Amino acid sequence: MARSPRSLVGYIWCLVVAEGAVVDLAEWSSAGWFVQNDGVMGGRSSGNLQVSDSGARFEGSINLDGGGFASFRRDFGWFGERNLRDYAGLWVEVDALAESSLAPVAIHVELDDASERSGFGAAMAIPPGPAGSTYSVFLPFSWFRKQLLRSCRNCILNPGRVTGVGIVVLYQEGFFSFRVRKIYAVSSESEVPSSAGRMPTLTTSDSDVWKMIRASILRGSYAWNQGYPEQCGALYNSTAFVISSARNISETVQSVARAATSYAEQFPLNLGNNAAWIYRRSFDAISAAYDGSAPPPESRYPQVAHGDWVRTAMSGGSVQPLPVSDLANELQQQMVSGAPGQFALRSLGLLFVGCMHFLVSLAD
Known part of the structure; x- marks a missing residue:
């Protein structure tokens, strides 16, 4: 069966990446990250993104009137479709929140799926901790079932056709500020450090x-x-x-x-x-x-x-x-x-x- 140009590029990309390697989906130093807030649907939430080689700082405010979300995203482009079928999930590493934080902040890590023309999210939460401490989680692809702000029954992520990645703050009114350091696709949970999931x-x-x-x-x-x-x-x-x-x-x-x-x-x-x-x-x-x-x-x-x-x-x-x-x-x-x-x-x-x-x- 002939491959479409887009799927062919994804296939070639998969061959370039060594089997079992950790794949950096963030590539912070590359252009392409942008902010998308609920203003697209009449909301009034805000978000400011600062990207450096070591990660992305995202802060702003969630307003529940008319929307209730803020996000930053990266689109791999029409010819950048990723085939992650041989990978098990994502390793996400974040800085702990300030110790003075009242509570953790939940985020949805979203992967865009060309098969459904939509994004699928898996939830995690960023805990407070001492300055300089980090927190990592492993999110299996089987957890990416929740379509954010859309309706799709019994839909699941197709990791073979990932076209983008995003971080979404949803329905948590008021100020937020956090830093994401890593978004890696890993072939097995064993590739994630043993400290992953350990709270500061x-x-x-x-x-x-x-x-x-x-x-x-x-x-x-x-x-x-x-x-x-x-x-x-x-x-x-x-x-x-x-x-x-x-x-x-x-x-x-x-x-x-x-x-x-x-x-x-x-x-x-x-x-x-x-x-x-x-x-x-x-x-x-x-x-x-x-x-x-x-x-x-x-x-x-x-x-x-x-x-x-x-x-x-x-x-x-x-x-x-x-x-x-x-x-x-x-x-x-x-x-x-x-x-x-x-x-x-x-x-x-x-x-x-x-x-x-x-x-x-x-x-x-």
Whole structure:
């Protein structure tokens, strides 16, 4: 069968790259990266991109009125189609967020597919950490199933016809700033450093953990309600891992977070919503402990989150109650301020609306 000119170029490109080699899809020093925000659909989000040989700094602000996304992308061009069929997925490396960040920032890594003439995204979240620390993840191509801002039933990525790559910040209102260092296609997960997925160790406090949990629930519940449970799961996963390895916080709180990460590990974050429910139950139990009350009954959650793992993790220890009302006021003020590393709200009430929407879904 004769090959089209475009597929022929992709075939030749694949031959040039050594089998099993790591393929740099970013090629930061090359021209071609551009910003695309929700202004294309009437939105008012902003994004500013600074590219250097070592990576790309992307910062701006998400406005939920009329859109709710900002992105930076690279189009390989009509003759640049990549055949990544012999590769297993992407290795993405980012700088940790500032330690003062209220919560992780979720991003969708998107690959454009010529077969569907659309992009497929897989979610990950960038955690806070000490200055200079990095975080890496492996995103299997099987996770790239979510079409962003479009509808496509049962569509999956065809890695043999990749025409572009992008990073999308979606439905997280307010200021954002992060740096992406690597976007590599790898032939197997073993090519990703063993440190991939290991969270930077954060020195924090129980008060800040409480605020991180509540901020993550706000962001995650909003994304969930917009039809992006994988983004919610990625946020919750990152938050739980940050808590489980943090310094200067309650050992019982860490025990619950570790139990959740261990239990949720069997469920891929981008395939289904089981992990998100497990993390949500752990967050509710921790929040209740900080409030000096009993954790919610397991009947409030789907079957996948049931079990004695919460009670077992909390047995034999105690959590010092916190002034939750005061912390809630502080959290609202930080969110409204929109300071770097934080995010703002259109109104104070949105914090409670977002949480209530998610609680309603828990009861369904």
